[in-house]
Amino acid sequence: MSFVSEFNALPLARLLDRARSADAPSVSESLRRSDRTLADFATLLSPEAAGRLEKMGRRAQALTRQRFGRVIRLFAPLYLSNECINNCRYCGFSRDNPILRVTLSVEEIRAEASALMEQGFRNLLLVAGEHPRFVSNGYLRDCVAALHEQTPGVSLEVGPMETEDYRPLVEAGAEGLVVYQETYDREVYSAMHTAGPKRNFDWRLETPERAHAAGFRRLGIGALYGLADWRSEAICVAAHAAHLLRHCWKAQVTISVPRLRPCAGSFQPLTQLTDREMVQLICAYRLMFPDVGLVLSTREPARLRDGLLPLGITLVSAGSHTEPGGYTGAGAGQVHRTERGRIVELGASEWAGIEGAGPTATGQFNIADERSAGQVAERIRDLGYEPVWKDWDAALSA
Amino acid sequence: MSAATDNAPLEIAGRRFGSRLILGTGKFASPELMRDALAASGTEIVTVALRRADLSGRKDPFANILEFIDPGRYLLLPNTSGAMNAAEAVRLARLAAAAGLPKWVKLEIHPDPRYLLPDPVETLLAAEQLVGEGFTVLPYINADPVIAKRLQEVGTATVMPLGSPIGSNRGIQTRDQIRIIIEQATVPVVVDAGLGAPSHAAEAMELGADAVLVNTAIAVAGDPCRMARAFQAAVKAGRDAYEVGIADELETASPTSPLTAFLDDG
Numbered sequence: 001m002s003f004v005s006e007f008n009a010l011p012l013a014r015l016l017d018r019a020r021s022a023d024a025p026s027v028s029e030s031l032r033r034s035d036r037t038l039a040d041f042a043t044l045l046s047p048e049a050a051g052r053l054e055k056m057g058r059r060a061q062a063l064t065r066q067r068f069g070r071v072i073r074l075f076a077p078l079y080l081s082n083e084c085i086n087n088c089r090y091c092g093f094s095r096d097n098p099i100l101r102v103t104l105s106v107e108e109i110r111a112e113a114s115a116l117m118e119q120g121f122r123n124l125l126l127v128a129g130e131h132p133r134f135v136s137n138g139y140l141r142d143c144v145a146a147l148h149e150q151t152p153g154v155s156l157e158v159g160p161m162e163t164e165d166y167r168p169l170v171e172a173g174a175e176g177l178v179v180y181q182e183t184y185d186r187e188v189y190s191a192m193h194t195a196g197p198k199r200n201f202d203w204r205l206e207t208p209e210r211a212h213a214a215g216f217r218r219l220g221i222g223a224l225y226g227l228a229d230w231r232s233e234a235i236c237v238a239a240h241a242a243h244l245l246r247h248c249w250k251a252q253v254t255i256s257v258p259r260l261r262p263c264a265g266s267f268q269p270l271t272q273l274t275d276r277e278m279v280q281l282i283c284a285y286r287l288m289f290p291d292v293g294l295v296l297s298t299r300e301p302a303r304l305r306d307g308l309l310p311l312g313i314t315l316v317s318a319g320s321h322t323e324p325g326g327y328t329g330a331g332a333g334q335v336h337r338t339e340r341g342r343i344v345e346l347g348a349s350e351w352a353g354i355e356g357a358g359p360t361a362t363g364q365f366n367i368a369d370e371r372s373a374g375q376v377a378e379r380i381r382d383l384g385y386e387p388v389w390k391d392w393d394a395a396l397s398a
Numbered sequence: 399m400s401a402a403t404d405n406a407p408l409e410i411a412g413r414r415f416g417s418r419l420i421l422g423t424g425k426f427a428s429p430e431l432m433r434d435a436l437a438a439s440g441t442e443i444v445t446v447a448l449r450r451a452d453l454s455g456r457k458d459p460f461a462n463i464l465e466f467i468d469p470g471r472y473l474l475l476p477n478t479s480g481a482m483n484a485a486e487a488v489r490l491a492r493l494a495a496a497a498g499l500p501k502w503v504k505l506e507i508h509p510d511p512r513y514l515l516p517d518p519v520e521t522l523l524a525a526e527q528l529v530g531e532g533f534t535v536l537p538y539i540n541a542d543p544v545i546a547k548r549l550q551e552v553g554t555a556t557v558m559p560l561g562s563p564i565g566s567n568r569g570i571q572t573r574d575q576i577r578i579i580i581e582q583a584t585v586p587v588v589v590d591a592g593l594g595a596p597s598h599a600a601e602a603m604e605l606g607a608d609a610v611l612v613n614t615a616i617a618v619a620g621d622p623c624r625m626a627r628a629f630q631a632a633v634k635a636g637r638d639a640y641e642v643g644i645a646d647e648l649e650t651a652s653p654t655s656p657l658t659a660f661l662d663d664g
Contacts, residue, residue, distance in 0.1 A: 071424075217482065249512075252511040390460060393449045393453065395453070396489075
């Protein structure tokens with residue numbers, strides 16, 4: 001049974017009611033239990049539970065230390081391409097955004113990876129927009145195969161595929177697949193995704209299961225906070241994670257907690273997840289899932305990231321660029337606009353006044369933590385954790 | 399410590415060790431702290447996850463855990479943590495040997511990343527292969543006496559049954575099965591995983607385990623060095639008690655004035 005049928009049967013209204021109005025005795029009970037249910041998780045998201053945040057934090061910290069130790073793993077996103085055939089109202093890469101686009105060659109990707117390896121990264125997340133012409137399955141396979149030779153850990157965040165199309169990527173050495181549902185609210189999803197294959201909600205929802213069937217061993221999920229009610233999204237993510245833990249028993253599941261950041265297109269968040277609520281959310285995830293990896297990106301500012309690290313985060317990015325070529329300037333000579341799938345060269349005026357190789361591609365969003373990887377690692381040490389760069393070996397996914 | 403109170407040495411594959419406490423190296427807050435805890439524990443065998451180490455020979459400064467483990471002082475026991483099947487474990491072990499690490503391997507194959515429970519089928523396959531290639535194989539297993547015997551038959555140097563899942567700190571939940579494994583063993587039995595307190599380690603040693611492996615309980619302790627010493631003392635105490643012989647438990651109290659004493663009355 002795929003998660004879609006379970007999701008359709010989820011008593012979301014009842015759970016959401018708990019998440020909004022759980023009383024003090026329910027919160028105490030949900031905090032006390034060690035084997036927590038989805039109802040307990042919803043309870044821990046409540047305003048009443050927010051009053052017990054310090055206690056939640058202490059428990060979350062102790063559990064994380066027990067299960068993961070005093071270590072924080074690091075990774076870096078490596079953007080391959082910002083071409084996309086989808087229109088997602090909140091995303092800078094949307095096809096109708098007149099941004100500067102580029103798809104890096106395999107050689108350029110090697111150079112980007114080398115630059116990241118120099119900084120220390122041994123765990124890379126390859127990110128690309130969804131565009132079968134520019135980002136073909138064969139291209140992705142070639143990228144993975146090229147990096148597998150030089151990088152111990154390679155994961156992917158790309159458009160959803162069929163199980164059969166995932167297999168060559170696993171065989172080439174990819175170990176993880178990240179796919180965010182963005183929002184688990186079907187109505188909001190429909191309103192946000194106005195064109196392209198991403199409009200298919202169910203197809204996207206089943207992606208982690210297809211990835212697991214193909215042999216991926218790390219599965220990343222999450223909601224993009226800022227589109228629908230955060231408590232509702234969190235409950236759905238938790239239900240999804242619980243399903244994956246039961247059905248995809250060989251996978252390490254990770255949950256990410258991205259909040260919307262400013263990007264091209266100037267989309268404004270429809271809902272808010274405050275810093276305080278974010279702390280509560282991370283603690284609740286940890287208390288619900290002691291062994292799930294919790295991921296925090298550079299979307300969040302340094303001060304908040306430093307505060308969240310000891311509460312349950314296990315994997316962080318650092319020094320990130322969200323534009324293809326961001327680490328080396330690769331692809332700068334080939335940037336263009338894309339209209340209806342066709343490349344439109346930049347006009348002379350757009351090149352005018354730009355020194356050097358030319359304009360660079362547009363990023364997906366603006367990051368908030370601008371510290372270098374080395375600075376973040378130093379801070380992790382200061383907080384009493386070991387920054388772990390290498391936690392995988394290519395021999396495991398050869 | 400006088401020679402008279404020393405425990406008999408632990409012998410694995412013809413090599414003798416004075417300490418019966420084996421340490422893992424994951425989860426420490428820093429490699430320096432790990433190094434100090436190893437020293438404090440008195441251990442002579444240290445296991446390292448190969449996925450954390452640099453096997454390329456390039457002395458990777460971002461994967462330098464091996465540089466904190468003195469090979470003159472400890473037997474460095476590479477482990478295959480992360481491997482989900484026999485092929486991956488064998489590949490890792492070969493890579494480690496090629497990188498110049500000891501041809502010993504703590505064989506860990508756990509396809510389930512949550513509880514890290516070992517896969518007996520793949521473990522047996524990998525053990526057979528690696529023993530055939532000349533490795534000294536120390537397999538991590540569930541506390542299953544049959545898989546323990548099957549592994550001994552293919553020539554493993556130890557068996558390492560779990561007390562409870564890795565990192566769970568739940569102690570010896572598999573006591574009755576471990577007792578059978580020990581009773582039937584022709585190789586040293588090392589209780590591995592789940593030992594969260596020194597008393598758990600002492601319990602394993604009292605049961606007759608030849609050694610114990612501890613990681614999480616020391617690594618995440620507020621003071622890892624002090625906790626390492628606590629485990630060292632507990633292992634010693636448990637072994638002493640085992641060697642001396644512990645009196646059987648009785649179901650009822652044993653009165654100091656026996657109920658049948660009247661028979662001796664004149």
